[in-house]
Amino acid sequence: MKCIHLADSREFDPDKFKRFLLHDSPYFRILNFNLAAGQVFPVHSHPADGQLSIQVIEGKGFFLGEGDATIPAGTGDVLISDISAPHGVKAETDMRILVTIAPPF
Amino acid sequence: MKCIHLADSREFDPDKFKRFLLHDSPYFRILNFNLAAGQVFPVHSHPADGQLSIQVIEGKGFFLGEGDATIPAGTGDVLISDISAPHGVKAETDMRILVTIAPPF
Numbered sequence: 001m002k003c004i005h006l007a008d009s010r011e012f013d014p015d016k017f018k019r020f021l022l023h024d025s026p027y028f029r030i031l032n033f034n035l036a037a038g039q040v041f042p043v044h045s046h047p048a049d050g051q052l053s054i055q056v057i058e059g060k061g062f063f064l065g066e067g068d069a070t071i072p073a074g075t076g077d078v079l080i081s082d083i084s085a086p087h088g089v090k091a092e093t094d095m096r097i098l099v100t101i102a103p104p105f
Numbered sequence: 106m107k108c109i110h111l112a113d114s115r116e117f118d119p120d121k122f123k124r125f126l127l128h129d130s131p132y133f134r135i136l137n138f139n140l141a142a143g144q145v146f147p148v149h150s151h152p153a154d155g156q157l158s159i160q161v162i163e164g165k166g167f168f169l170g171e172g173d174a175t176i177p178a179g180t181g182d183v184l185i186s187d188i189s190a191p192h193g194v195k196a197e198t199d200m201r202i203l204v205t206i207a208p209p210f
Contacts, residue, residue, distance in 0.1 A: 001168075001170055001174075001176075001184060001185070001186050001190060001192070002184070002185045002186075003168065003176055003178075003182060003183070003184055003185075004182070004183040004184075004185065005181060005182055005183075006181035006182070006183065007181050022183070023158070023185050025156055025185075027154075027155050027156040027207040027208065028133065028156060028158070028205070028207040030158065030183070030185075049132075050132050051130055051132040051133060053128070053133070053135065053205070055203075057181070063106075063108065065106055069106075071106075071108055073108075076110060076111035076112050076162070077108060077109070077110055077111070078108070078109040078110075078111065078127070078135070079106060079107070079108055079109075080106070080107045080108075080109065080128050080130075080135075081106050081107075085106060087106070098160075100133070100158070100205055100207075102132040102133040102205075102207040102208070103132065103207070103208075
């Protein structure tokens with residue numbers, strides 16, 4: 001048993017979004033990314049089996065997908081995506097996301 | 106790609122905690138449980154490989170473990186547990202938790 005406090009990684013950097021690895025095991029990996037207003041987590045994908053969730057825990061912006069796909073994303077919204085499908089995030093305000101990847105690749 | 110809005114399942118029941126299955130795949134299962142103040146998700150475990158996370162998304166209470174183990178749990182706290190290890194939750198206020206199980210069993 002291990003307890004993570006999301007408040008402990010609430011840091012923003014105006015130059016580059018921040019990345020915190022919170023948990024890693026053979027079963028899932030949990031990361032927190034903090035994007036300052038206007039920052040973008042570029043659309044990307046990985047040739048791996050599995051899925052990931054992107055949960056907005058603070059702020060608002062957009063989930064990004066293939067091509068020009070954008071989905072409004074605010075606190076409490078969760079995107080589910082295949083790891084192999086294009087996915088990204090754009091922050092409108094300062095924005096924190098929690099990403100869970102299962103299984104890690 | 107699928108988007109879940111956690112606000113859509115914000116329901117409490119004074120008689121029994123509420124359970125919402127938000128996502129299920131071979132990779133992970135995501136559930137939302139809403140406990141009214143005082144309600145308990147009893148300590149339990151399953152004889153399966155894998156891990157789970159229990160994230161408090163609203164309110165406060167305690168993570169429960171083996172024996173009398175209790176860990177204070179508020180919004181933004183996340184417990185990581187083996188599926189096979191005893192785990193539970195007790196709500197002090199109305200409390201919402203997001204549970205991710207990888208892999209589902």
